[in-house]
Amino acid sequence: MHHETARPLNTPFWTPGVWVMLGFMLCGAGAVLARYIGGIGYVSNLTHARPWGIWIGIDVASGVALAAGGFTTAALAHIFGRHEYEPVVRPALLTAVLGYTFVVLGLMVDIGRTWAIWKPMIFWNFNSVLFEVGMCVMTYLTVLYIEFIPIAAERFGKTIPLLGRLNGLVGKIMGVFIVAGVVLSCMHQSSLGALLLVAPTKLHPLWYTPILPLLFLTSAFAVGYPMVIFETTIVTSSLRLDSEMKLLSRLSRFTVLLLGIYLALKIGDMIFRGTYAYLLDGTTQSNAFLVEVGLGVALPWILLWFPMVRTSRKSLFAVSTLIVFGVLLNRINVFLVGFSSPITHTRYFPAIGEILITAGLIASLMFIYRIVVTYLPVISAGKLEEVRP
């Protein structure tokens, strides 16, 4: 039996893991400082020919994809009425809130004129895919914060009257926001894939396809639940909570279908465009593609068919990790490995400063997640000592 409702964990906060996170955060802060003193060029390996690096490929593109648990669980539990999945909605929502917050923070570091980040609200370019992504992400982040109000209000609604009133206000029309969140997600998840459609000569043919937006959308659908499983397993084991295996293994059945669709599209597209010709040419790009699709999509998809895999905590975690890895690698491949500069052939590898900032952002995200689950009612898994005394 696990607790039916979410509650603050109230576990000891200062664990060794938290100190490690703090260390990464400090290094990241130092690198951010250097970026605002010396400029982007001072801390990064970005060049005129390779203007986007890991801040876009990992912090933004992968961050958005891996926050897909938020809208996929919201759709399942609230729109399709599968309330039994309610316990994973809140943690997934929290991941999305934090994930998107850090996407925006990452973007702020990456754009040259951080203080000008509001300008797309005034100056519109409807031809620009990035404009659509930007507006969507901004709106969706707002929606996510609204969706989070009830959770904060549950705990602090009485002590902070304004929060309580706000909760009463949005509570009545929450459905409007939940549907909006799913629609906005579908929009920008796919548009992220459309970003490189404007540069056909720069993206390797293994990835450049007119259906790139569809692939990004279906992979976001596919990675949503595995990401929830991945996180829940890490959180429940590191905080000594009940693993919620029953729920997670049921959740993984959807992934068989969703990941299958993604895999079929990916392979179908490859056959249709004849790009399998590149597969075995031994280049970094081809190998990265093979690992991405073989290890990150096909293998976990096959494994997921076995009930044995879906019901064992360890193997379900391993399979989910593979899927998360596959989608992460896909975003990295599209934005970094598969991206080339056909004239100057400039190569890119992230500088230590870029890595420190990215690592610092991820650590801060985990740190705040830890704070929030400690003090707000997010997690409903029971404590192990209570479950199995």
Place this chain on the structure above:
Amino acid sequence: MKLDRRGFFKIVGIGASAAVAGAPKTSHAWQSKAPPDPYGCLVDLTRCVGCRKCELACNEVNHLPEPAVRFDDLRVFDKARRPDEKAYTIVNRYHTGKRDDIDRMTPTFVKVQCMHCQDPACVSACIVGALTKKENGAVHYDVNKCIGCRYCMVACPFEIPAYEYLDPWTPKVQKCTFCYERISKAGGKPGCAATCPTEAITFGKRSTLLKMAHRRISENPAKYIDHVYGETEVGGTSWMYVSDVAFETVGFPAVPDKPMPKLSETVQHTFYTYLWSPAVLYAVLAGIMWRQSKKEKEA
């Protein structure tokens, strides 16, 4: 509790018919936004002698910083260069194996700058519309809108826009301006074209230049290769080149004839005109949600 299949498909069916009805009637055939009668420049590689006077002129008219290597120092040719945040144009030297009448190796010099594409990828990509294609052909940058996302640089097939990476707060995108102010005045010419001593750069209306290019080729077919680079590349560019050596041997990229933004803009407008597809998706999902909660209440 569960939404049954028939109910689901009914809602999706309603959504789909709404989509068909709601989809904008206007066809989404992509249309070029290229100005009808722009200026351009024709660069004749057979005339360029590599004197770098254009680089000097560009530096002066645009008030760019002193270069690391003086403009009369020909050693810069030893390494291929690219335009960057301090130089909007550069000249590179190539040895293609071409020989003159007395069998001496003759180099080919190539001036590189923004091509001022007719349907520029950078303009389509720019999140805030800081880059615009002007009637007179120039692709113009407005620093007051720019946020520094560098999507223009990702999009440009010629790897042209450069960035002031070492400026922490107010970096600019830097590229050839086509001397926008100068060519906006009657009789005005770009700094580089005005200064070229061998008339390797001709400034004029793009249509006139195209005729001139083809005349040069047809009057001297043994000398020129039959290709005007920029006539059809990426849908046409304002800067164009004629040459006596194959373009791919002197640093010109092979690019499609299709305007670069065509596919992405078609996708964008097909789905987002009047925001019809998000609206339909919203309606379908809200319908499903409503039905579900009604059923739960009844149960």
